[in-house]
Amino acid sequence: MLELVNVSKKLDRQSIIQSVSFRTPKGCFHTILGDSGTGKTTLLKLIAGLEKPEEGHILLEGRDVTAVPAEGRRIPMIFQQPLLFPHLTVYQNIAFGLETAGWNKGKIRNQVQALLAVLQISELELRIPGTLSGGQQQRVSIARALAPGNPLVLMDEPFSSLDPSLRRELGQQVKTLQRQMNLTVIFVTHDVTEALQLSDEILLLKEGKVLESGTPQELYERPKKMATARFMEAGNLVEGSVVKGEFHCELGCFLSVGIPEGPATGLIPERGICVTSGDGDARIIDIRYLGKSRRVKVLVGDISLWIEGDFQCDLSIGQTVEIRLPEQIHLMYS
Numbered sequence: 001m002l003e004l005v006n007v008s009k010k011l012d013r014q015s016i017i018q019s020v021s022f023r024t025p026k027g028c029f030h031t032i033l034g035d036s037g038t039g040k041t042t043l044l045k046l047i048a049g050l051e052k053p054e055e056g057h058i059l060l061e062g063r064d065v066t067a068v069p070a071e072g073r074r075i076p077m078i079f080q081q082p083l084l085f086p087h088l089t090v091y092q093n094i095a096f097g098l099e100t101a102g103w104n105k106g107k108i109r110n111q112v113q114a115l116l117a118v119l120q121i122s123e124l125e126l127r128i129p130g131t132l133s134g135g136q137q138q139r140v141s142i143a144r145a146l147a148p149g150n151p152l153v154l155m156d157e158p159f160s161s162l163d164p165s166l167r168r169e170l171g172q173q174v175k176t177l178q179r180q181m182n183l184t185v186i187f188v189t190h191d192v193t194e195a196l197q198l199s200d201e202i203l204l205l206k207e208g209k210v211l212e213s214g215t216p217q218e219l220y221e222r223p224k225k226m227a228t229a230r231f232m233e234a235g236n237l238v239e240g241s242v243v244k245g246e247f248h249c250e251l252g253c254f255l256s257v258g259i260p261e262g263p264a265t266g267l268i269p270e271r272g273i274c275v276t277s278g279d280g281d282a283r284i285i286d287i288r289y290l291g292k293s294r295r296v297k298v299l300v301g302d303i304s305l306w307i308e309g310d311f312q313c314d315l316s317i318g319q320t321v322e323i324r325l326p327e328q329i330h331l332m333y334s
């Protein structure tokens with residue numbers, strides 16, 4: 001559906017996007033994840049045709065559109081702030097693009113009402129944007145972008161100005177719509193949790209380059225690079241080395257598969273460690289209450305580990321506990 005081949009872009013003589021390549025299949029929720037200022041919005045603008053790359057190619061459905069301006073691509077884009085026509089009602093805002101595209105009144109009504117229903121704003125049909133909350137306005141702008149049925153939609157941090165619970169709710173609704181309409185979505189965010197929850201594929205962007213890409217599980221549980229593991233806050237990183245098929249580190253010895261001999265870093269997931277109260281060799285140095293679970297930081301020798309769980313036993317700072325580590329852990333080259 002969408003393919004970028006070695007796309008590079010300079011702004012103000014600075015390299016902002018450097019030889020970025022990726023492919024997004026039809027119906028994929030593809031997230032571009034990265035820190036602020038790393039080039040995510042610039043990448044979306046390049047896809048939309050709002051910026052032109054100095055190098056590389058952009059293909060839509062196999063057609064090279066690199067030289068086609070935004071008007072010729074007509075890819076809907078949803079921004080952080082809803083940009084609605086202030087003098088039109090909610091219904092008219094959503095219907096606007098459909099009228100210009102020549103849809104008949106009945107078809108427009110069906111489409112607008114279906115979207116209003118899924119986004120749970122049917123009762124707002126006759127209101128004007130100035131009378132709506134930020135979340136309601138963003139729902140309208142999502143409905144307006146999706147209404148014409150374009151198979152590809154770009155979203156630039158669309159939920160970042162909403163409060164966390166609304167953000168989750170709207171994210172789930174967009175995900176449902178994306179599945180129902182079999183949309184291809186390119187979604188920009190800097191929020192790891194949001195990316196993990198919504199995406200089929202994630203492209204991790206760092207300083208304008210692709211750091212790593214893969215499914216949420218691949219990037220979180222089996223990252224290839226330490227920078228990825230760090231960005232995804234995937235667990236505890238432990239330095240060591242692989243000797244004769246085993247990974248040796250200060251915490252002990254683990255099975256090692258597919259990593260050559262030499263220095264390596266192990267990734268121990270926070271939820272992969274068992275804790276039992278008793279006189280063990282781990283000492284609790286911090287406890288964070290998370291509601292459904294707790295995060296506990298323990299010190300084992302010189303190594304500190306975060307452990308997350310819904311611990312049944314009473315735990316307190318200073319207490320010593322026993323921990324049981326998994327036999328095999330994910331390893332990365334150091």
Ligand SMILES: Nc1ncnc2c1ncn2[C@@H]1O[C@H](COP(=O)(O)OP(=O)(O)OP(=O)(O)O)[C@@H](O)[C@H]1O
Pocket residue numbers: 011012016034035036037038039040041042043190
């Ligand atoms: N028109 C411009 N002229 C010069 N530099 C620009 C321009 N637009 C963006 N930049 C720079 O390009 C870099 C990437 O910006 P971009 O908005 O793509 O990042 P981002 O990852 O989307 O950031 P954020 O998450 O903060 O929105 C930034 O350093 C920014 O200052």
